[in-house]
Amino acid sequence: MTGQPSSELSISKGVQQTTETLPTGQEAWQRVSALYQTHALALKKLAFLMTGDQPTAEDVVQDAFLGLCRRWPSLHETDSALGYLRISVLNGCRSVHRVRFRRRGITLDAPAESASAEDIAILGDANREVLVAIRRLPARQREAVVLRYYLDMSEAQAAQAMGVSRGTVKSATSRGIAALARMLEETK
Amino acid sequence: MSTEEPMSIEDRVRTATRAGATLVRDIGPMAAGPEKVRFRRRPAPAARRWGSWGIPLVAAAAVALVAVSLVAVRGAHSGAPASHPAVTTTPTTVPRYYAAIDASAVAYSGVGPLITGDDALIVGDDATGRAIATVKPPPGLHFDSVQGASDDRTFVALANPQGLSLAGSPGPGPETLYLLRIAPGTSHPYHLAKLPIKVQGNSSEVVAYALSPDDRELAVEWENIIGGEINRLAIYSVPSGAELRAWTTNKYFQGGGFQQTLSWLPGGRQLAFSNIPPGSRGGPQDQLRTIDVTGPGTNLVAASHVVLTVTNQISSPSSCWTMALTPDGGTVICATQYGLAGGAGTNAGCANGGLKFTAYSARTGKPVRVLYQYRGACSNGLAAVLWAGSSARDIIGVTETDFIGGTSIASAGQVGVITDGHLRPLKLPKSVSPEQFLSVAF
Numbered sequence: 001m002t003g004q005p006s007s008e009l010s011i012s013k014g015v016q017q018t019t020e021t022l023p024t025g026q027e028a029w030q031r032v033s034a035l036y037q038t039h040a041l042a043l044k045k046l047a048f049l050m051t052g053d054q055p056t057a058e059d060v061v062q063d064a065f066l067g068l069c070r071r072w073p074s075l076h077e078t079d080s081a082l083g084y085l086r087i088s089v090l091n092g093c094r095s096v097h098r099v100r101f102r103r104r105g106i107t108l109d110a111p112a113e114s115a116s117a118e119d120i121a122i123l124g125d126a127n128r129e130v131l132v133a134i135r136r137l138p139a140r141q142r143e144a145v146v147l148r149y150y151l152d153m154s155e156a157q158a159a160q161a162m163g164v165s166r167g168t169v170k171s172a173t174s175r176g177i178a179a180l181a182r183m184l185e186e187t188k
Numbered sequence: 189m190s191t192e193e194p195m196s197i198e199d200r201v202r203t204a205t206r207a208g209a210t211l212v213r214d215i216g217p218m219a220a221g222p223e224k225v226r227f228r229r230r231p232a233p234a235a236r237r238w239g240s241w242g243i244p245l246v247a248a249a250a251v252a253l254v255a256v257s258l259v260a261v262r263g264a265h266s267g268a269p270a271s272h273p274a275v276t277t278t279p280t281t282v283p284r285y286y287a288a289i290d291a292s293a294v295a296y297s298g299v300g301p302l303i304t305g306d307d308a309l310i311v312g313d314d315a316t317g318r319a320i321a322t323v324k325p326p327p328g329l330h331f332d333s334v335q336g337a338s339d340d341r342t343f344v345a346l347a348n349p350q351g352l353s354l355a356g357s358p359g360p361g362p363e364t365l366y367l368l369r370i371a372p373g374t375s376h377p378y379h380l381a382k383l384p385i386k387v388q389g390n391s392s393e394v395v396a397y398a399l400s401p402d403d404r405e406l407a408v409e410w411e412n413i414i415g416g417e418i419n420r421l422a423i424y425s426v427p428s429g430a431e432l433r434a435w436t437t438n439k440y441f442q443g444g445g446f447q448q449t450l451s452w453l454p455g456g457r458q459l460a461f462s463n464i465p466p467g468s469r470g471g472p473q474d475q476l477r478t479i480d481v482t483g484p485g486t487n488l489v490a491a492s493h494v495v496l497t498v499t500n501q502i503s504s505p506s507s508c509w510t511m512a513l514t515p516d517g518g519t520v521i522c523a524t525q526y527g528l529a530g531g532a533g534t535n536a537g538c539a540n541g542g543l544k545f546t547a548y549s550a551r552t553g554k555p556v557r558v559l560y561q562y563r564g565a566c567s568n569g570l571a572a573v574l575w576a577g578s579s580a581r582d583i584i585g586v587t588e589t590d591f592i593g594g595t596s597i598a599s600a601g602q603v604g605v606i607t608d609g610h611l612r613p614l615k616l617p618k619s620v621s622p623e624q625f626l627s628v629a630f
Contacts (some may be wrong), residue, residue, distance in 0.1 A: 036218040045209040054212060062219045119211045123204075130204035138590075138599050149198055150205035156332070156393045160348060165289055165333050165627040166395070171570055175590055178528040178568040179597055181197045 028072040035081060036065055043089050049146050050093035052135050064088035086161050094139050133183040141176030144169050282582050282605050283340045283575055283630035285370060286314050288620040289331055290322070309334060309345060310617055311370050311378060317615030321377040323368060335448070336575070336629040337399040343368040343629055344399050344406065363387050363394055365406065367426070384429030392419050396450035396461070405432065407459050409450050417441055418463060421488055423481055433481055435488035439466045448574055449510060453517050457482055460513040474498045474508040476520045495550050496520045506542040512573040513550065519580045520548045521559065527568030535591070538566040543587060545571060545606060547580045560585060560606040567592040574603065575630040582607050584614070584630055603628060
């Protein structure tokens with residue numbers, strides 16, 4: 001099940017270290033590379049759902065890992081590194097949306113515009129409409145909806161990933177779902 | 189004729205996002221090689237940068253800080269405020285001080301990946317807009333939520349560990365509660381002390397907590413991580429951390445969704461909480477209940493008493509989102525949501541009574557008056573009570589709204605004192621974004 005996020009985002013035991021102080025230099029780069037092998041694809045999927053564009057999603061993920069390399073000496077635990085990566089990806093996606101908005105004067109790209117005809121066929125109209133609507137949501141609502149319903153995170157987990165409170169996740173999710181319902185109703 | 193139930197929006201999102209993710213099949217090699225990476229070094233310890241002359245000064249300050257901390261911690265452990273007497277009377281004046289989670293670390297103003305995590309608490313004066321202190325979370329933690337006490341000087345904050353794992357872990361990390369006491373206008377404007385209460389649950393998370401009027405007990409409410417039902421309400425001793433009472437259930441959902449739904453009544457014998465009963469007839473119901481913390485029983489539903497039940501019409505786009513009991517126990521305030529559930533909202537409907545605060549008599553269960561009605565256009569929105577005075581003469585309320593126009597959605601929010609049908613905005617810092625208003629406590 002390539003679309004199932006939970007298995008792909010699971011932490012491999014080989015890189016999970018919660019107490020050991022991490023080294024710097026070459027060995028640190030190797031550790032980051034190991035994290036990349038394990039988590040980069042799943043993070044790219046998350047970024048793709050946020051941005052709707054695969055090259056952009058990959059750029060965001062690459063930037064996140066580059067940032068992780070640079071900050072590695074200041075991170076004490078691998079869990080911190082993983083948290084940093086996801087926050088970096090979310091922030092990177094927000095930046096992408098900001099830049100697009102400024103440059104083009106529109107809210108967002110038409111979603112899946114970079115998708116091939118084959119991809120569009122695989123998605124189906126119903127799913128494509130939902131993805132279009134998700135990308136029209138304000139950033140925080142989009143993040144809350146994707147983290148809650150794609151990654152199946154609890155409110156507390158989504159709050160940590162987004163850097164906001166649980167109440168904010170609850171309200172952003174509710175409002176995001178309501179906005180989606182309205183937009184999908186209008187497209188009928 | 190198909191008999192299949194239409195998919196919910198949530199299920200459509202799950203299906204579509206999983207299908208969308210399958211389009212991403214690979215990723216290139218990591219772009220950053222070790223030769224390209226310039227590692228950032230940790231800053232030198234502060235003492236070195238201060239120079240040798242600064243060390244005695246730092247030491248003296250540390251001694252003073254330890255002395256102050258000991259006094260304050262002793263106060264916390266004894267269960268009584270260090271400098272403020274316990275308050276058991278009904279609050280009548282609008283609180284002057286607030287604590288809010290600083291959202292600036294994730295505000296959409298910077299460019300490029302940022303690491304968040306401070307999530308400091310900003311303490312300030314809502315009358316003047318002046319910030320009093322910025323309270324950093326303890327190392328390795330971030331503040332998740334905050335709740336005010338009745339003396340306008342004390343807050344309780346919930347902190348979680350940073351560094352969430354990429355996977356959905358079995359449950360959130362250990363949660364820690366802190367007592368924050370503020371002393372505006374003094375050289376030590378705040379003191380933060382860890383409470384000795386262990387609140388970690390295996391499959392549940394803290395959704396609400398409230399400090400008793402005398403500051404000696406803390407009520408904590410949990411709900412299941414999966415399913416979302418309230419499963420436990422417990423009372424802890426603030427000085428010792430010992431669990432004093434606990435009630436359980438597994439059928440009721442929390443009304444609204446944030447910490448202000450749980451509150452103490454003056455005297456410290458009654459707790460009020462809102463809930464949504466399962467399978468309520470006639471449409472989803474919201475209830476406001478009270479429980480006598482000295483009474484018998486451990487079943488939360490059986491031991492508590494229904495003060496008010498509001499039945500929301502399924503087809504109506506407007507319904508109660510949060511319910512709050514005023515400190516005198518005489519009035520229940522229903523703050524609505526609009527267009528988030530039930531029928532689809534319209535801009536006109538939202539501006540014409542869809543989003544409002546209504547006072548109900550706790551004695552008769554009848555609506556008494558509309559405290560405030562949002563008049564702006566919005567496609568959907570929600571309202572919540574952050575603080576209530578006696579008989580709801582004054583309340584602090586928040587509204588969060590979205591306006592959907594074409595392909596764009598504009599979000600807005602306001603928080604203010606509601607009196608006689610008017611909302612007077614409070615002065616809060618810009619770093620408390622409109623969508624963070626539920627993280628403000630008074």
